[in-house]
Amino acid sequence: MEQEQLKEKIIALLPEAEFNVNKQYLDINVPSDKMHAFVKLLKESDDLKLDYLFCLSGVDWKTHFTIVYHLTSTFFGHSLVLKVKTTGRENPEVASVADIYATAEFHEREVYDLMGIKFSDHPDLRRLFLDETFIEGFPLRKDYKDEINIIER
Amino acid sequence: MKSIFNYITGIFKGVWTLLKGMSVTGKYFIRLDKIVTQKYPENRKKLKMYDRFKGEVIMPHDAGNYHRCTGCGICELNCPNGSIEVLTDKITTTEGKSKRILDKYIYHLSMCTFCGLCVKTCPSTAIAFSQEFEHAVFDRQKLTKVLNKQGSSLVKDIAE
Amino acid sequence: MSNESLVLFFIVAVALVGLAVGFSMIIPPKSKNLVKSEPYECGIETKGTTWVQFNVGYYLFAIVYLVFDVETVFIFPWAVVMKTIGMRAFVEILIFFFILGLGLIYAWKKGALKWE
Amino acid sequence: MGYQRYDLAPLTHSIDLFLYNHLPATWAFIAEMTIIGVVFLIFYAVIGLYLVLAERKVCAFMQNRIGPNRVGWFGVIQTIADLFKLLMKELITIRKADKFLFNLAPFIVIIASFLGLAAIPFAMGLHAIDFNIGIFYIMAVSSVGVVGVLLAGWSSNNKYSLIGAMRSGAQIVSYELSVGLSLLVIAIYSGSLQLSTIVESQADAWWIIKGHIPAIIAFIVFITAGTAETNRGPFDLAEAESELTAGFHTEYSGIKFAFFFLAEYMNMFLIASVAATVFWGGWMPLHIPGCEGFNNAMDFIPPICWYFGKTAIVILIMMWFKWTFPRLRIDQLLTLEWKYLLPINLVNIIVVALIVLMGWYIK
Amino acid sequence: MSEEKKVIVELNENPEYIINMGPQHPSTHGVLRFEVSLQGEMVKHLIPHCGYVHRGIEKMCESLTYPQVIHLTDRLDYLSAHMNNEAVSLCVENALEIEVPERVKYIRSILSELNRIASHQLWWSAFGMDLGGLTCFFYGLRDREKILDIFEESFGSRLLHSFIVPGGLMHDIHPNFKKGITDFIKYFRKKLPEYNRFLTGNVIFQARTKGLGILSKEDAINYGITGPSGRASGFSCDIRKVEPYSAYPYVDFKEILYNEGDTFYRYVARMDEMVESMNILEQLIDKMPDGNEYTSKMKPVIKLPEGEYYQRVETARGELGVYIVSDGNKTPYRLKLRTPNFSNLFIMNKLASGYKIADLVAISGSLDLVIPDIDR
Structure with missing residues (x-):
């Protein structure tokens, strides 16, 4: 499916979606409250069928975080990038999509572990790579300081 | 009946x-010429590493104890692990110009990942990889090496 | 040598292990260490007790085995005299094996030979 | 027959006489026992150690490697050095382990394998005890070793070991049966359970030739079941290094571990000697009925060479198994026994009985 | 309370028999830990624990320039180092809109395929060893050595090459490179049937692998199981086909797809991939343009224009995604690595529960996990 067609369909599904500039994929911002329902719709709608979440990442933008979902359809081959902004840096929270994409469960755990973004309704939100007893913040945040292990260049 | x-x-x-599987092992059992083991310390004499083998970073010196390092520090900048430290001295040449020369080229073998960026980016091809691979030492300090030899100086054609 | 001298073999075996273990208990250097005496579980502390009622799937096998092992003991004397007795022994063992085979087939069909 | 020129019975008898003539009866008895004990002890240790070396060499060659080659010429004293190393290692006892059983287990495995050695006829007139129920005795003794494995695994207070022990429990309830039934085939053929008689009965030709198809089937079944009974690959479920780290002997260290190792190899030796004795004629030279010249030539090779040669070949086959096949799963282990080996054995025995009845074997 | 009573109480409180497989366990091929709760020999439930080799590569990348990032990607999935390097390089090149020379594309694809074969060889060895056939390990490594020799001759390193860099290659390939590969293909085509005779056909091996750990296509997509493991379930996820890169558009090859999805077919898919990789290699070697250009003109300091870039690459274990967020500096603002093993690992509970411990080892072996790739 061409990006233009995809764009039209997305607008039909979610009128408030903002489109970002991205040469590679169709890239949209989704309001965090609509996020879960929208993703469910994307997966289940017959002409989109975005059934494969191949990447889920968190980006620290210093004022807020974005969660980036890379979705693709194994039926039609089109891809889509969703972005969800969190409100502020303190206690960021986004709805979990683990019930829609099973793989998201551990990608979200990773994001929680390294960035400290909470995913509501996540089945098992624990630290993944780091020890359970690791409490000194979240390493992948830009303001993370560790005098011993990080050498500033 | 069928069952x-x-x-x-x-x-x-x-x-x-099962017999087919045993034929494979059986074949190798009698083919002693297929043995691939190398007896390492014994074959040390004729063991030759490939020319491009990245053993460790060295600084080639020619017969007159000249090296080619200008002390520009590009390798130090490019090293991802900080395994190179280039210490330079400021001297004043006979013409009265102040000039930077290499004092010590310190190479931490213990931190090197052999990515080859230093050798690749060196503008005057002053450093190279040697084929030396026996790096084991008893003291970690020995892995920090000074690459430029005592009393060596910059080769003439670059110095001009 | 008479059969009773089997005791000798027993003693020698015990002595072999006993002496070597005794030697090993006395001569080698020892170091006491709490961590060392922990059971090995890939470097992680053991959770719960080790000795539990272990659910193994071969109780039925054990029963079938018991039956068959006893039967085998009966076959051994038969095997020795088979040559001398001849036909009668053959017919008898045929009947014996028929019953035994029926038992095996029964157990097979009933699923006793399947790991649960 | 020509092979009788190597009869060792007069030799042993003369030693016996010499001792009794020169010493009081009690002391002569003690001296004789000591000699036998020491001889068997040395024999046991040497065979065990060199089997370990042989296994390492065989597996190395199968895997395109050289194997041990540092200690001694081609590594010939490698295992002896290993033994001394293990002797000098600390014995670690695990907290909360069942100390008594933990220490008892190596005794049991060694005793089981050592007792089995008593009944083996090494050469003509050279065996410790000539039981009239030799086959039966070896079967009984060799199955005890698994109990040691079970104890070792259970008493270690280690979860891996416990699972290993449970698996060895499964082994107990299976392969002994097949070992017995496959040996039965030769018992029917030869009409005896006495190992010396069985060997003598093969003076014209070995049972594997005389007994043709059923004997060959019985041999294959015996080797399979024997491999399983000695806890060797592909049946080394109790050990299963890729699943249970080291299974039942995870917690054993130093010389105690060495004894499990030694016992495994001696059990293999035992099974191989029984196979060689029962199916391949033990120390009996290769005889082909009708070829007198050939038979006479073969007789010049001492029986002890024949015995060790045959045993070595069977051991090689067992090592070959181990270094070729992947390990079986526990349920497959039981399936193999109960659904394959046992029915084959039962049918085989009836066939043998029929053959003996009809006289279809080479007499 | 007496000792016995205590045990009983403890049992009632904690009825599960929990056993840790790993971090120091022969079957996990690294420092991975499975917390397995057992019922007899049956696996009831399994919790994977990872992070024992977490090095914070994503964090480290944020302070390194793009050429420096390359040498860290080697250390993700060290068995497909070339593919990892290629992923980052392609991503950077796409961002800069640089076209690399044809020859470089061919060389990159050749390296990827060689690396894939080497990786599958090691997997084959380790898988055989997991199932208890130790000899596999030596046969696999023996043949892998031939590839590593080709690598060493050209790049000076055997495992971690850092050879594919943004803009092209580190330096030119060795003159013997082509010959080495043709020799290897000739050699390995003879050895592969031996692998099959030795392990694939073996009745014990088939009984150990067939019909267990069945992964359905839906689950494969849902859990993001890519690579040969996913393709054995019918999930057509070969990036070489889906989003062709480098020289893959120029060659003709088929994606190995099976629908069974059990351990045996995951094995077969990898074995077939080795054959297919050799076919690709032969085509690439034939078509590879002559010459000696190995890099396109690059600025000494690479700065990506502001924006986001994503690149998918097929490594030996599945789909590797590199997601670079750039703020226009010479270091990435954020570099996320979507590694194949990370997704592949977490299907373990679903696949292995209900089977025996021995099967757990077989299943985890068939997924071909490389732990540093999970932990990053």
Whole structure:
């Protein structure tokens, strides 16, 4: 499916979606409250069928975080990038999509572990790579300081 | 009846596959010329590493104890692990110009990942990889090496 | 040598292990260490007790085995005299094996030979 | 027959006489026992150690490697050095382990394998005890070793070991049966359970030749079941290094571990000697009925060479198994026994009985 | 309370028999830990624990320039180092809109395929060893050595090459490179049937692998199981086909797809991939343009224009995604690595529960996990 067609369909599904500039994929911002329902719709709608979440990442933008979902359809081959902004840096929270994409469960755990973004309704939100007893913040945040292990260049 | 037939053929087929597997090991058991083991310390004399083997970073010196390092520090900048430290001195040449020369080229072998960025980016090809691979030492300090030899100086054609 | 001298073999075996273990208990250097005496579980502390009622799937096998092993003991004397007795022994063992085979087939069909 | 020129019975008898003539009866008895004990002890240790070396060499060659080659010429004293190393290692006892059983287990495995050695006829007139129920005795003794494995695994207070022990429990309830039934085939053929008689009965030709198809089937079944009974690959479920780290002997260290190792190899030796004795004629030279010249030539090779040669070949086959096949799963282990080996054995025995009845074997 | 009573109480409180497989366990091929709760020999439930080799590569990348990032990607999935390097390089090149020379594309694809074969060889060895056939390990490594020799001759390193860099290659390939590969293909085509005779056909091996750990296509997509493991379930996820890169558009090859999805077919898919990789290699070697250009003109300091870039690459274990967020500096603002093993690992509970411990080892072996790739 061409990006233009995809764009039209997305607008039909979610009128408030903002489109970002991205040469590679169709890239949209989704309001965090609509996020879960929208993703469910994307997966289940017959002409989109975005059934494969191949990447889920968190980006620290210093004022807020974005969660980036890379979705693709194994039926039609089109891809889509969703972005969800969190409100502020303190206690960021986004709805979990683990019930829609099973793989998201551990990608979200990773994001929680390294960035400290909470995913509501996540089945098992624990630290993944780091020890359970690791409490000194979240390493992948830009303001993370560790005098011993990080050498500033 | 069919199942009994299958049972019996199954036994024979199974034994046949096992024998096939045994033929492989059996073949190698008698083919002693296929042995691939190298006896390491014994073959040290004739053991030759490939020319491009990245053993450790060295600074080639020519016969007159000249090296080619200008002390520009590009390798130090490019090293991802900080395994290179270039210490330079400021001297004043006979013409009265102040000039930077290499004082010590310190190389931490213990931190090197052999990515080759230093050798690749060196503008005057002053450093290279040697084929030396026996790096084991008893003291970690020995892994920090000074690459430029005592009393060596910059080769003439670059210095000009 | 008479059969009673089997005791000798027993003693020698015990002595072999006993002496070597005794030697090993006395001569080698020892170091006491709490961590060392922990059971090995890939470097992680053991959770719960080790000795539990272990659910193994071969109780039925054990029963079938018991039956068959006892039967085998009966076959051994038969095997020795088979040559001398001849036909009668053959017919008898045929009947014996028929019953035994029926038992095996029964157990097979009933699923006793399947790992649960 | 020509092979009788190597009869060792007069030799042993003369030693016996010498001792009794020169010493009081009690002391002579003690001296004789000591000699036998020491001889068997040395024999046991040497065979065990060199089997370990042989296994390492065989597996190395099968895997395109050289194997041990540092200690001694081609590594010939490698295992002896290993033994001394293990002797000098600390014995670690695990907290909360069942100390008594933990220490008892190596005794049991060694005793089981050592007792089995008593009944083996090494050469003509050279065996410790000539039981009239030799086959039966070896079967009984060799199955005890698994109990040691079970104890070792259970008493270690280690979860891996416990699972290993449970698996060895499964082994107990299976392969002994097949070992017995496959040996039965030769018992029917030869009409005896006495190992010396069985060997003598093969003076014209070995049972594997005389007994043709059923004997060959019985041999294959015996080797399979024997491999399983000695806990060797592909039946080394109790050990299963890729699943249970080291299974039942995870917690054993130093010389105690060495004894499990030694016992495994001696059990293999035992099974191989029984196979060689029962199916391949033990120390009996290769005889082909009708070829007198050939038979006479073969007789010049001492029986002890024949015995060790045959045993070595069977051991090689067992090592070959181990270094070729992947390990079986526990349920497959039981399936193999109960659904394959046992029915084959039962049918085989009836066939043998029929053959003996009809006289279809080479007499 | 007496000792016995205590045990009983403890049992009632904690009825599960929990056993840790790993971090120091022969079957996990690294420092991975499975917390397995057992019922007899049956696996009831399994919790994977990872992070034992977490090095914070994503964090480290944020302070390194793009050429420096390359040498860290080697250390993700060290068995497909070339593919990892290629992923980052392609991503950077796409961002800069640089076209690399044809020859470089061919060389990159050749390296990827060689690396894939080497990786599958090691997997084959380790898988055989997991199932108890130790000899596999030596056969696999023996043949892998031939590839590593080709690598060493050209790049000076055997495992971690850092050879594919943004803009092209580190330096030119060795003159013997082509010959080495043709020799290897000739050699390995003879050895592969031996692998099959030795392990694939073996009745014990088939009984150990067939019909267990069945992964359905839906689950494969849902859990993001890519690579040969996913393709054995019918999930057509070969990036070489889906989003062709480098020289893959120029060659003709088929995606190995099976629908069974059990351990045996995951094995077969990898074995077939080795054959297919050799076919690709032969085509690439034939078509590879002559010459000696190995890099396109690059600025000494690479700065990506502001924006986001994503690149998918097929490594030996599945789909590797590199997601670079750039703020226009010479270091990435954020570099996320979507590694194949990370997704592949977490299907373990679903696949292995209900099977025996021995099967757990077989299943985890068939997924071909490389732990540093999970932990990053």
